[in-house]
Amino acid sequence: MPAPATHPYAALDGERMHDHLSHFVDLALDSRGDGALLWGRLPGSVAALAATEYVHKGFLEYGIEDVELVRFPMKWNLWWPTRLDLTVEGSQGPYTLRSAFAATPSAQTPEGGIKAHLAYVGLGHPADLMGRDLTGRIALVYSVPQPSAFYHSGLTSVRRIAQMTNAAGILMVMDLPGNVVVAGNLGWSAGKIPLMTLGKDDGDYLRELIEAGGLDDPPMIRMVVEGEMRQPAEARNAIGILPGRSDETIVLLAHTDSWFQGATDNASGLAVLMELARHYASMKQEDRPRTLIFAATEGHHAGSPGVSYLVRQRPEFFEKAVLGINLEHVASVGVGVYAGSIVTSNTENPRELSIVGQSPLLKRITYKAVQDNGIVVSMQTSHNYRGDANHLRELPPPGLPLIGLIESPIWYHSTLDDASVVSPQGLTRAARFFAQIIDGVNAHTAAELDEGRKPIPTRGAHPMGERNPSQRMGE
Numbered sequence: 001m002p003a004p005a006t007h008p009y010a011a012l013d014g015e016r017m018h019d020h021l022s023h024f025v026d027l028a029l030d031s032r033g034d035g036a037l038l039w040g041r042l043p044g045s046v047a048a049l050a051a052t053e054y055v056h057k058g059f060l061e062y063g064i065e066d067v068e069l070v071r072f073p074m075k076w077n078l079w080w081p082t083r084l085d086l087t088v089e090g091s092q093g094p095y096t097l098r099s100a101f102a103a104t105p106s107a108q109t110p111e112g113g114i115k116a117h118l119a120y121v122g123l124g125h126p127a128d129l130m131g132r133d134l135t136g137r138i139a140l141v142y143s144v145p146q147p148s149a150f151y152h153s154g155l156t157s158v159r160r161i162a163q164m165t166n167a168a169g170i171l172m173v174m175d176l177p178g179n180v181v182v183a184g185n186l187g188w189s190a191g192k193i194p195l196m197t198l199g200k201d202d203g204d205y206l207r208e209l210i211e212a213g214g215l216d217d218p219p220m221i222r223m224v225v226e227g228e229m230r231q232p233a234e235a236r237n238a239i240g241i242l243p244g245r246s247d248e249t250i251v252l253l254a255h256t257d258s259w260f261q262g263a264t265d266n267a268s269g270l271a272v273l274m275e276l277a278r279h280y281a282s283m284k285q286e287d288r289p290r291t292l293i294f295a296a297t298e299g300h301h302a303g304s305p306g307v308s309y310l311v312r313q314r315p316e317f318f319e320k321a322v323l324g325i326n327l328e329h330v331a332s333v334g335v336g337v338y339a340g341s342i343v344t345s346n347t348e349n350p351r352e353l354s355i356v357g358q359s360p361l362l363k364r365i366t367y368k369a370v371q372d373n374g375i376v377v378s379m380q381t382s383h384n385y386r387g388d389a390n391h392l393r394e395l396p397p398p399g400l401p402l403i404g405l406i407e408s409p410i411w412y413h414s415t416l417d418d419a420s421v422v423s424p425q426g427l428t429r430a431a432r433f434f435a436q437i438i439d440g441v442n443a444h445t446a447a448e449l450d451e452g453r454k455p456i457p458t459r460g461a462h463p464m465g466e467r468n469p470s471q472r473m474g475e
């Protein structure tokens with residue numbers, strides 16, 4: 001019997017990638033130790049720096065000679081909650097709701113907090129608010145995740161409550177199983193009204209108190225939201241440059257920062273970045289047709305200064321670039337909600353595939369890599385930059401063709417995004433997919449890759465996507 005052929009990318013090791021991922025998650029968990037309410041590999045934080053240093057150290061260990069850790073200013077201030085409290089008082093209390101969190105940024109409550117009766121407003125549709133006088137009350141509104149804190153019904157209903165009522169505060173229950181803490185840039189739409197997020201268990205508890213008390217005895221709630229905009233911190237990128245036979249480049253990006261554990265977002269992308277760096281660093285320079293630039297970028301959740309730094313301060317990376325690769329939320333396990341529980345699958349969630357600046361050849365290479373590696377993608381391909389790569393729109397024309405996989409599954413920006421939601425097998429598939437694209441592109445000249453290329457999005461331009469011509473798996 002012939003020996004089984006070794007997979008061309010057998011060296012890309014899912015277990016090693018998952019170890020990296022777990023390390024990035026641990027850095028986020030360790031950040032809780034300083035007592036801050038908001039934790040994770042937050043932009044500008046010690047934990048984000050530790051993640052960058054870990055990538056930097058990895059690049060050195062892989063034998064990459066041209067390695068840098070660069071520092072530059074952060075773009076946005078971050079709002080940090082300094083004191084949060086949500087407690088049921090009066091006859092039904094005292095009871096403190098542990099999942100209550102500030103929807104950053106939130107308006108502050110006055111000195112001493114708000115003490116007010118709770119009012120249930122359902123999903124906050126106009127029909128829920130008709131004829132309701134919420135003056136001086138705290139509104140309890142449910143938000144339907146579609147499927148996560150990235151997009152959810154609360155985005156519009158909170159704005160509606162803020163504009164149409166005189167509510168003193170808003171509690172937004174993210175309707176995910178369990179008692180999940182959700183954060184992120186959720187608070188902008190509430191304007192001057194303090195807004196807290198709440199897990200479903202805690203939200204249901206408050207709703208049941210309302211039902212128990214009836215119209216005459218609504219629960220009395222104390223809500224404290226205090227926080228501050230903090231001075232811009234510095235951001236850091238780790239950069240590794242692997243020279244090839246030519247000075248044409250392929251630029252790979254993965255952002256380091258996260259809210260909470262950030263396993264999918266974006267320890268998954270960082271792990272793949274490191275493994276691809278290790279893989280290509282193990283080759284002789286003459287076996288690498290083009291120069292590869294690996295960049296772990298900081299501050300995606302604060303205006304992507306890490307990508308802007310590369311675009312503005314390191315134009316040489318892009319002058320002869322034939323391709324960019326954005327590694328962002330590349331492989332989390334398939335997930336759904338069934339009868340109130342989270343169920344996971346034996347493969348990954350469908351991700352959105354981006355083919356930016358698509359030429360027929362680049363599309364052929366990419367769709368073949370989808371098929372060959374069992375990559376689950378939605379059947380609609382995007383031709384736009386997504387996530388951290390959005391800031392590549394700042395590049396001068398003709399811009400950079402790019403391949404990316406991205407998703408925002410239900411654990412996005414929540415305490416559910418832990419190391420268990422990314423599998424070694426999923427990381428392996430993603431790493432093989434991107435390696436096959438790098439090698440596929442490197443088998444062709446820049447002119448061949450460019451032939452028939454479509455325009456690349458610039459600021460404000462959003463090209464339409466197209467239906468993914470991939471066959472269904474197994475066809």
Ligand SMILES: [Zn+2]
Pocket residue numbers: 255265266300328329387388
């Ligand atoms: Zn991300």
